[in-house]
Amino acid sequence: TYAWSLWDILHNICTKGGSPLQLERYMSHDVNSFPYDAYRMTFTDNHDKNSWEGNMYSNFGDGLEAAIVLCATVNGMPLVYSGQEAGLNRSLAFFEKDLIDWSKLPMEEMYSQLFDLKHRNRALWNGRYGGEMIRIVTDQPKEVVAFSREQGNDRVITLINFSDYTLEVQLKEGFTAGTYTALFTGENIELMTNKAYALPAWGYAVYHQTSGK
Structure with missing residues (x-):
């Protein structure tokens, strides 16, 4: 299931002055409310958010990389939406073909490092296999x-x-x-x-x- 509430909390903290204490409550709720085998999908962008509510830069501002790091290391399966590795800074058309410029990949190294660690370090594995x-x-x-x-x-x-x-x-x-x-x-x-x-x-x-x- 999508971790919609996590996106909302991160967006609020990064762009609206929300308190990071909200994340402590989220983590407590996640641990205590979902089965240990549940895989929450964590994300900073997806097709709904990108098409109708802005892109990752407008939604997280200076806190974008911090939000990505959190999504990649909390319980759950991190999602990379189309073009995020390429630093996509616009909304993609929802119903029509919309090409992404892959000539530059400013976020590729960060994602590669995070996901390599997730594969190698069992603490970041999902469900009952992780920590x-x-x-x-x-x-x-x-x-x-x-x-x-x-x-x-x-x-x-x-x-x-x-x-x-x-x-x-x-x-x-x-x-x-x-x-x-x-x-x-x-x-x-x-x-x-x-x-x-x-x-x-x-x-x-x-x-x-x-x-x-």
């Missing part, structure tokens, strides 16, 4: 959404700053401390409680421990 979302308590709950997922020896930690200013965040509880690899830089980093980690405006970080290669 449940666990909220990470931080000292910046009004701006930062943080959660962990674990399955076997595989772990993923996602940190997202849903604000328009740079901040430092300290992780308090809800994760396994240790050495992780930063997905988008390849750097190794030590994650521990009460240590400050910087996040730029609308910034994000995905850290992982992946046993499979």
Whole structure:
């Protein structure tokens, strides 16, 4: 089933000043209301939204990449709509042929990195094969959404700053401390409680421990 409410919440946060605390409530509801085997389809664009309610840039603004990262790491199956890898910045015709310009692919690398991790790291697998979302308590709950997922020896930690200013965040509880690899830089980093980690405006970080290669 489509995760319509997640799209609405992300749109509200990114363009209307909504509180990221809404995402904590969404994650709690998702974990407690849907069967463990359920596959929610998460998305920042689809045929209905794109045709009638704008494109991914108009719907998420500066928070677009943050929203994509969240959709790719929460419980569920992330959807990539036609042209998103190519940075589609317009609405496609719903009933007529409408060609997409594939000459440039500004979003391809981000999607490739996220989906490669989803294939390799069991914590991001779907349904009962993956890890449940666990909220990470931080000292910046009004701006930062943080959660962990674990399955076997595989772990993923996602940190997202849903604000328009740079901040430092300290992780308090809800994760396994240790050495992780930063997905988008390849750097190794030590994650521990009460240590400050910087996040730029609308910034994000995905850290992982992946046993499979």
